[in-house]
Amino acid sequence: MASSKERVEMSKFMGFLQDWDHGSRATRIRILNDFVNTNRGKTSPELELQFAQGTSLFLTRLTAWLRITYMVGTCVTEQLQAIGIFLSAVSGHRYLVEVLEVGGLLTFLEILRLKQLQEDAKQEALKLLQIIANAGRKYKELICESYGVRNVAECLAHSKLEKTQEQAQILLELLAQGNPKYQLHVYKGLIALLPCTSPKVQQMALQSLRTLQSVVKLVHPCIVEPLLNLLRTIHFEVQYEVIEFIKILLNYKIRQALLEGLVVCLAPSMDFLKPWPKILYDEPTSSLTESSPLFVQQAASAKVVGIITKESNEIAEELLQLRVVHHLMIAMGNLEHADSQKQACLALENLIHSFPVVEEHVRKAMGEAFYELYMRNPANLYLKMDSIQAAVLVDNKVNIPGSVEAVAE
Template sequence: MATSKEELEISRLMNFLQEWDNGNKAVRQCVLNDFINTNKGKTGPELELQFAQGASLFLTRLTAWLRLTYMIGTCVKEQLQAIGVFLSATSGHRYLIEVLEVGGILTLLEILKLKQLQEDNKEEALKLLQIIANAGRKYKELICESYGVRNVSECLANSKSETTQEQAQILLESLAHGNPKYQQQVYKGLIALLPCTSPKVQQLALQTLRTLQTLVKTVHPCIVEPLLNVLKTIHYEVQYEGFEFIKMLLNYNVRKALLEGLVARLNPSMDDIKNRPKILDDEPKTDLTESIPIFVQQAAAAKIIGLLIQESAEVAEELLRLRVVHYLMIAMGNLDHSESQRQASLTLEHLICTFPIVEENVRKAMGENLYDLYMVNPESLYLNMDVVQAAVLSSNKINIPGIKVPE
């Protein structure tokens, strides 16, 4: 028979549940906020003590109301935070099972897809999915089997909130760790995000790809084009992540394709240039050409090639065999983009100082006068060069066979 204390606790619980059952939206919102503030951080046993061993009765009501109202946005954030109190409770694994049994994963993933819901609602849904994923491999697999990778990736791509984007990135990384069955799916999902127009999304995708690369071990050739296209960005934080990932991937099976792609970007085709945004044609040339993506990519390619040859003589040799000197000089003659000229000049200078045969061939191709002008200050050559000299650079036919790395 229940003691008077137990009867009092049960009575308190029944009154609490009755208040919830009979309450309107305003009442329930007040109940939710009180519950969150009072019970956040409590363990499973502490929650049971608070609810006279009937905490699941309230959790069941929460999940039921969420399923009925999430599409119209009624107190979604508060409901998710309240469910989070249960899911994050130490020794509260039973609550996780109860949420899953009523389709909790699908509900949370649906919330990520709804355009009408505010970003903070999606952020809370992502946090709950993180808790579920961190509970173990089988829960990560459940999320992935429910098209979780696609939904989370789309949420990351479409979100306008950096906080939501970061939460999505954390979840994707979690889904890849300790989940070999779906590791490749997460990896390919991140590659699919690289063409995204949001620089923050590109940055997060590249950071996560670098983290996962050591887990995945192999590299799919489909990564080369979207990765090199990232170099079109004017955002230095994205370019940095792209540079670092390219350097990492040189140790994998896409090394040759990456080096060939970088060299090719030094000489953009006329089709690429013609396909630039038409709005550029009606604007002043001096400033706006600096933002043409294809020329930004050319400058970035020259810069990373310079970094690569400074770090590795072996890579420098491979690049020379790909006629990198020829294409660097073409970039130096690009009067449409001063940064391309500057970066290409600096990279070529390093090759000249490292390989005597490069110095010999460049001197012949440029002619004594232009070469002397160049060597005075390679970085500022573009400021002192005329149209005829630029044409000399662009029309060079340098090809250096039989390169050997200096001892």
């Protein structure tokens, strides 16, 4: 027989459920806020003690009301926060099972896709999905089998608030770690985010790809094109992530494709790089404006070449076989983009100091006087170069065949 104290607790709990069952929307919001504020951080035994061993009765009501109302956005955030009290409770695994059994997972994932819902509701849904993912590998697989990667990636791509984006990024990384069956699926989902228009999303996708690369270990060839296209960005934080990721990927089988792509980017269009008649510079519709992303990509590619050739003579040799010197000199002759000139000058300087054969060919192609002007201060050559010297660079025929040997440091 229950003690008097237990009967009192039971009576209070039944009154609580009646208030919920007969309460208006405003009453339920008040109950939810009170529940969240007073029970945050409680363990499962503590919740059971407070609700006379009947917490599942309240949880069932919560999940049922959520499934009925989430499409119209009725206090979805408050409902998700209340469910989070149960899912995050220590020793509360049975609450997780109860939520999943009534379709809670699919509801959380659907919330991420609804345009009419506020971002704070999506943040709460992402937090609940993180709790589910942290429960173990089989739950990560369950999320992925429910098209979770697609929904989370779309949420990341379309969200406007950084808080929401951060929660989506955390969840995607969680779904890849300790989940060998679907880790490549998550990896491809992140690659699919690279062409999106948001610099912040691009940066986050690259950060996650870098984090997961050592986990996935394989590299899908489809990553080369979007990665090189991102070098066109004017956002330095994105460009930094691209360069760091390229350095990692050079240790994988796509190295040749990446190096070939970088070399091609150094000379995007011969027509744009030749000196133009001066009268054309004043035309507002000049196609030079349209080509500016290519010039940004050109400068970034030269920067990457400079970095990787300084770090590895082996990679530098491979680039020499791809006629990188010829293409760097073309970039140096770009009178319309100072950064292209500067980065190409610095990259070529490194190759000249490392490989005597490069110095020989460049000196011959540029001529003694022009070469001496260049070597006095490579970073400032663009300030002193005239159109004739630029034409010499653009029209160079430098080709370094066979193997080359680096100067010993």
